[in-house]
Amino acid sequence: MGARHMQLLGAIWVVVVVTICAFSDEADAHEHCRRGFATCHKGRSCKTQVSCDPENCGKCGVRCPNAAHGQGRCEDGRCTLECQWRHGWRDCDSAKGNGCETNIDTSPKHCGKCGKVCPAPPANGTATCSKKDGCSIQCDARFSKCGTQCLNLQTDTANCGTCGNICPAPANGIATCSGGTCGVTCNDGFSLCGGECRDVNNDAGNCGTCNNACLAPENASATCSGGTCGFSCNTLMGKCGGAPLGDRCSNLLDDVNDCGGCNRPCPTIDNGTPKCSSGLCTTECNAGFTMCNDRCVDLGSDRNNCGGCDSACGMVPGACFCMGFVTGCRSVCTQGACSTTCPPESQDPTTCIKDCPIEDK
Ligand SMILES: *[C@@H]1O[C@H](CO)[C@@H](O)[C@H](O)[C@H]1NC(C)=O
Ligand SMILES: *[C@@H]1O[C@H](CO)[C@@H](O)[C@H](O)[C@H]1NC(C)=O
Numbered sequence: 001m002g003a004r005h006m007q008l009l010g011a012i013w014v015v016v017v018v019t020i021c022a023f024s025d026e027a028d029a030h031e032h033c034r035r036g037f038a039t040c041h042k043g044r045s046c047k048t049q050v051s052c053d054p055e056n057c058g059k060c061g062v063r064c065p066n067a068a069h070g071q072g073r074c075e076d077g078r079c080t081l082e083c084q085w086r087h088g089w090r091d092c093d094s095a096k097g098n099g100c101e102t103n104i105d106t107s108p109k110h111c112g113k114c115g116k117v118c119p120a121p122p123a124n125g126t127a128t129c130s131k132k133d134g135c136s137i138q139c140d141a142r143f144s145k146c147g148t149q150c151l152n153l154q155t156d157t158a159n160c161g162t163c164g165n166i167c168p169a170p171a172n173g174i175a176t177c178s179g180g181t182c183g184v185t186c187n188d189g190f191s192l193c194g195g196e197c198r199d200v201n202n203d204a205g206n207c208g209t210c211n212n213a214c215l216a217p218e219n220a221s222a223t224c225s226g227g228t229c230g231f232s233c234n235t236l237m238g239k240c241g242g243a244p245l246g247d248r249c250s251n252l253l254d255d256v257n258d259c260g261g262c263n264r265p266c267p268t269i270d271n272g273t274p275k276c277s278s279g280l281c282t283t284e285c286n287a288g289f290t291m292c293n294d295r296c297v298d299l300g301s302d303r304n305n306c307g308g309c310d311s312a313c314g315m316v317p318g319a320c321f322c323m324g325f326v327t328g329c330r331s332v333c334t335q336g337a338c339s340t341t342c343p344p345e346s347q348d349p350t351t352c353i354k355d356c357p358i359e360d361k
Contacts, residue, residue, distance in 0.1 A: 051077045067099025090114055090129065105131040124315055125150035154180050173197035219249040238262060246263050251297070253279050271296035306333035313338035 010105045019282040028267040033039060033046035039061035040048040048056050054064040057074035064072030064079035069089035073082045081099065083089045089107030092114035095101070108118040111129035116137035124143040128136045139150035146153075146163035155160055157167040160177035167175035167182035172190045186197035193200070193210035200206050204214040207224035214222035214229035219237045223230045231238045234250035240262035241247040250258035256266045259276035266274035266281035271289040275282045285296035290308035292302075299305055303313045315328035320342050329342035 050074075054079070067097070069100035069103075105129070108135065111135050122149045123154075154178070157182070170197050172197065172199070201225070202228070217246070217248050219251075253277075256281075269294070269296055271298075301333050301335075303330070303333045303338075306338050307336035316340060316342050 036049060036051035038048050038050045038056065038060055039045045040050070040056045048060065050056050050058055050060065050062075052073050052074050054074040056062060057064045057079050058077035062079070064074050066072050067081055069087070070091065072080040072084045073080045081091055083091055083094045083100035088103040089100035090102050090104050090110065090113075091100045092102040094102075102114065104110050104114065104116075106110055106129055108127035108129045110116060110152065111118050112134055114247075118129055121127040121137050125137045125139045125145070126137045130136065137145065137148070137150065139145050142152060142154070143150040144159075144163070145151050146159050151159045151163070153161055153163070155177050157175045157177045159165060160167050160182050161180035163189045165182070169175040169176050170184050170186075173184050173186040173192075176185050180208045184192060184195065184197065186192050189199060189201070190196070190197035191200050191210060192198075192205070193206045198206040198210065200208055202224050204222040204224040206212060207214050207229050208227035212229075214224050214231070216222035216231040219234045220231040220239075223232050223233070231239075231247070231249070235325045236251060236253075237249040238252045238258065238261075239247075240250045240258045242263065245257055248258075250262070252258055252260060252262070254276045256274050256276045258264060259266050259281050260279035264281075266276050266283075268274050270282045272283040272291075275284050283291065283294075285291050288298060288300075288308070289296035290299050290305070291297075292299075292305045297309075299307055299309075305311060306313050313331035313333050316331050317328040317338065320327045320329040330336045331340070332343075333339075
């Protein structure tokens with residue numbers, strides 16, 4: 001049944017009651033009024049309908065009082081209260097005297113109807129009731145509604161500036177929210193470098209101060225200690241330092257500058273290349289040269305090592321004329337073989353000294 005029908009029925013009922021109250025006039029012959037009627041005014045016997053007259057309700061002179069937001073009515077000889085229904089007023093507590101004390105359009109304890117209590121409000125908020133939206137919450141000053149909560153968006157790190165905006169926490173620090181803007185506070189001993197919390201005492205990328213990156217030599221990694229840069233050598237590398245090579249990491253087993261220990265360079269030999277092997281210096285002779293008695297020699301042309309180590313070319317006897325002497329000439333080594341004849345120059349007195357040295361006798 002629609003609201004219009006209800007209203008219509010209500011109106012008809014009121015008309016019926018008023019009609020009965022206004023026009024009933026019943027008395028019997030012995031001045032005993034019919035049930036529901038009484039004589040409340042002289043000369044008007046049995047004219048008062050005490051069943052529904054709010055001025056004489058039940059009996060003469062009983063007045064049904066109006067009360068807050070309600071009007072006194074008389075029904076079946078008893079006083080009742082008709083609340084200002086359309087404006088939301090109700091007598092929810094059924095207590096006499098305080099009238100229609102409750103407005104179901106605004107009361108969170110009786111929202112929409114008597115006894116319908118709105119859910120408990122969150123911290124920093126109060127429950128509200130409205131005719132349009134029913135139960136709702138109203139946040140206290142400086143608090144904002146996020147879902148079912150009242151939050152301070154100025155300081156809440158999980159709702160900073162707007163609902164649900166979570167401030168990210170960095171490693172070694174905590175997230176902050178101030179004035180609705182996310183920030184970071186670094187833990188003790190850490191400094192804020194580019195949004196991250198860095199230990200400038202030990203961070204090789206931010207050593208002593210933000211963005212100061214420590215450099216490391218080859219085969220080493222940079223370190224930072226007490227805010228000062230350093231380096232540590234890779235495994236199997238020894239830390240060597242000082243002039244002329246500077247601080248460095250060397251493999252002491254095969255580094256020619258630090259062979260068997262720091263600053264122990266392997267010597268360079270003519271026609272050879274220094275090597276360090278298992279911490280000991282060696283020499284690798286260049287191509288075409290052979291190691292003989294710690295020297296790199298050409299066995300094809302070296303008189304003292306002609307064709308092989310310690311194979312020396314001697315003298316070719318009695319073929320050299322020099323300064324009036326007849327002497328032997330020095331045998332030369334050619335393609336690994338000692339010569340057995342003296343060269344023509346050794347027979348020329350002006351040039352013989354070269355090939356016939358006296359001391360080579
Ligand atoms: C917000 O609510 C909490 C928890 O009930 C309370 O401790 C705090 O004092 C309230 N803050 C304000 C500003 O009312
Ligand atoms: C670094 O190590 C490699 C491999 O051991 C080596 O070849 C190189 O010479 C080293 N560099 C320095 C500067 O010692």
